[in-house]
Amino acid sequence: MVVVSGGMNQRRNQIVDAVVIARILGAALVVPILQVNVIWGDEIGFGTSISSVSADLMEHEQIGQGTYSTVFRARDLKSWKIVALKKVRFDNFESESVRFMAQEIMILRRLDHPNIIKLEAAFIIVELGPWN
Numbered sequence: 001m002v003v004v005s006g007g008m009n010q011r012r013n014q015i016v017d018a019v020v021i022a023r024i025l026g027a028a029l030v031v032p033i034l035q036v037n038v039i040w041g042d043e044i045g046f047g048t049s050i051s052s053v054s055a056d057l058m059e060h061e062q063i064g065q066g067t068y069s070t071v072f073r074a075r076d077l078k079s080w081k082i083v084a085l086k087k088v089r090f091d092n093f094e095s096e097s098v099r100f101m102a103q104e105i106m107i108l109r110r111l112d113h114p115n116i117i118k119l120e121a122a123f124i125i126v127e128l129g130p131w132n
């Protein structure tokens with residue numbers, strides 16, 4: 001999850017970063033509809049090309065905590081499977097933390113073994129932060 005904040009231009013830049021990183025990682029980008037309208041309500045019409053996807057997950061109770069993450073039990077509303085939802089918080093798109101996230105996602109994607117938990121999907125969730 002990344003929180004976009006600051007003024008209009010800062011928010012635009014942070015969302016463009018999120019679009020690029022999501023594309024590289026093959027992750028779904030979740031952008032609040034309100035944010036898309038506020039940020040991209042311009043004549044270029046770029047906002048309409050960003051899809052607002054719903055995660056389709058129903059979050060239940062917290063089951064664990066890591067250094068950078070909180071893990072929840074959740075239900076995948078499409079397959080109806082119980083899954084572990086791991087939320088990793090990024091204060092910004094600092095290159096070191098992006099590299100760290102990318103490594104974990106890319107390695108987990110390649111692993112396919114009965115004793116290793118399968119990565120089903122990755123999302124980059126953009127949240128609204130304070131305006132200034």
Ligand SMILES: Nc1ncnc2c1ncn2[C@@H]1O[C@H](COP(=O)(O)OP(=O)(O)OP(=O)(O)O)[C@@H](O)[C@H]1O
Pocket residue numbers: 063064065066067068069070071084086117
């Ligand atoms: N798929 C899962 N099923 C059940 N519990 C899980 C699952 N994934 C993580 N957890 C729980 O959440 C905790 C945190 O997991 P996470 O992967 O975020 O961090 P970690 O790798 O254990 O720790 P760190 O990030 O500090 O090295 C785990 O210790 C475990 O208790």
